[in-house]
Amino acid sequence: MTKLSCFKAYDIRGKLETELNEEIAYKIGRAYGQIYQPKTVAVGCDVRLSSESLKQATIRGLNDAGVNVLDLGMTGTEEVYFAAFHLDVQGGIEVTASHNPMDYNGMKLVRENARPISADTGLKEIQALAETAAFTEVSLKGTTQSYNILAEFVQHLLTYIQPEKIRPLKLVVNAGNGAAGHVIDAIETQFKALNVPVEFIKVHHEADGTFPNGIPNPLLIENRDSTSQAVIAHQADMGIAWDGDFDRCFLFDEKGQFIEGYYIVGLLAQAFLLQHPNEKIVHDPRLVWNTQDLVEKYQGQTIQSKSGHAFIKQIMREENAIYGGEMSAHHYFRDFAYCDSGMIPWLLVASLLSETQQSLSSLVEDMIAKFPCSGEINFKVADSQATIQKIFDHYADQNPIIDRTDGVSLDFGAWRVNVRSSNTEPLLRLNIESRRDKQPRPMQSYVDELSAMIQS
Known part of the structure; x- marks a missing residue:
């Protein structure tokens, strides 16, 4: 029996060839299929050079376990989450290493309605079966068909805002050569059709698995200059940068200054409570005072959760919370099956800029002054x-x-x-x-x- 070290607390992540390869990916797909016995699973992958072949190996494993697959092609993680609650499927797998180094890859797995699979909720069982490879043969193998989820995904994203209320905005968008670009292009097309006056200035926009401008991880200070400088050069209203699988977005104000994720949690809580007073907001315990202060001010209720997506999603489901935010730039939404999205936050902030007629720096300056923080x-x-x-x-x-x-x-x-x-x-x-x-x-x-x- 081969011990697999790529299984982590929330997902699968490992060094290519030694910890994760096509043989291991096949076993993971096969184990997922045998344990959950779904009829159909949606599978996508990010732009890394190794992702497509790992995705195909995972699909072969699922098919050999009797599972039908909708191959979503190149996607961000949240497109797989969306497919898992929007389509008639019983689960989803995204092949991604997010912001890990070039020689890594991984997977994020969910069940029906995009319920997370982590160490406490099934990942250990998948690991055990993949390690023993005690697979049972099925009489009927599954089939695979391609499916483009993009148009339905973008239609869903636009339900979080009122496009007719968006004022003229100039936005710098930095996909970091990751998976976000194709969604921005589709949103741009929709905005044009609806006469929404938003201009997108695109930086490192093309998907490129060689990452010529470095691994997309805007949490690293050295990765922020390209967004910041573009905001200043174009006199933009806001800058937005994503990690590789775009489930996290990072915001820059009109002066090109990076806004700590902590204050964005407060901003999004405010955005929801302005429309939906008395709702519950979930936050992590790392930094709390600003969030608690704002939620109280806008007549909401805060609930503290352990950090990590599996914990936040569980508490949000139990409490029916409208929104959950972590200072690490993970933002979770009830109407998105309690999953995290890197697209919904910037749409909500653009909407807030329009509604309040304020700049992003003026929306957060009081919070930053009142509750200074170190950042992580x-x-x-x-x-x-x-x-x-x-x-x-x-x-x-x-x-x-x-x-x-x-x-x-x-x-x-x-x-x-x-x-x-x-x-x-x-x-x-x-x-x-x-x-x-x-x-x-x-x-x-x-x-x-x-x-x-x-x-x-």
């Missing part, structure tokens, strides 16, 4: 739990309010810190926020203090 800072440490305990012990005599929803959060009234182990990488993640009205020390002094403690 990552450290490579030998022992995450020991480091977290050291921080906990250091501040124990200050009697903070302690929250262990995810890692450890310590609330001192004037400032707050969350420290947690990454679910997907060997990293310790640090987030700090403060309250301007409590006149705390400068944010950087907290960052320096904790950084020194973690690295010592």
Whole structure:
């Protein structure tokens, strides 16, 4: 039996050839089909050079398990999510490594109605069967047909806004040579047909699996210049950049400044509550004060969830929450089967710019001033739990309010810190926020203090 190291907490991700190859992809498809026995599954892949062949191997595995496949071609993850709740299928698989290095690939798997499959909800069973390869032969193999979901997907996206209310906007869109470009082109065509006065300035737009401009990951500071500079050069109203499979989008204001994902959560909560007061908003525990403040202001209700898409989606379903947001730029929507989308957020913000007649910087400046934050800072440490305990012990005599929803959060009234182990990488993640009205020390002094403690 071969142990497979590509199975992670939420998805499948591994180094090409050694951890993930066509043989392993075939076994994953075959195991998925045998365990869930769906009639039909929608399958897509991102633009990486290895993705198409891994997708075809996965499809062969599904077919050999008796499963019919709708091959969606080159798609972003959310197009597979959309297919999984919109079409008459019982699941979906996207072959993608998102923002991982060039020599990686992976898969995201969902069941009917785009319910996530993670370690707690079936991924371990798929792994076990793929490892033993104890496959049962079926009498009737499945078939495969191509299906283009794009037009239906774009029609769905436009239901989140009122296109006739969009004022003239100039938007810089940076697909990072990933999968987002074809959706932007389709939205642009729809906007033209509806006379929506939006001009798109396209940067690194063509899908190119060699990633000539670097792996699309706008969380890396060095990857932000191309969007920022284009916003300034074209005097655009907003910049939008996506990761490779475009399930996360990152926003830049009209000055070309990157807006932390934390404040976008507050902005989107506001956008929903303006239209739908009294609804529930789910957020992660890393940074919370701004979200709680805004949701209260707009008569909503906040619910805290552990970080990670499987946890957020589950709580949103249980609570029937309209929207959920993580500061890592994952945004989840009830009307999108509680899945994350990198297209819906920028459409909502464009709508908010139109409705409020304000610039993006003016919409977020009060939040940033009121609740300054460090942004997420990552450290490579030998022992995450020991480091977290050291921080906990250091501040124990200050009697903070302690929250262990995810890692450890310590609330001192004037400032707050969350420290947690990454679910997907060997990293310790640090987030700090403060309250301007409590006149705390400068944010950087907290960052320096904790950084020194973690690295010592």
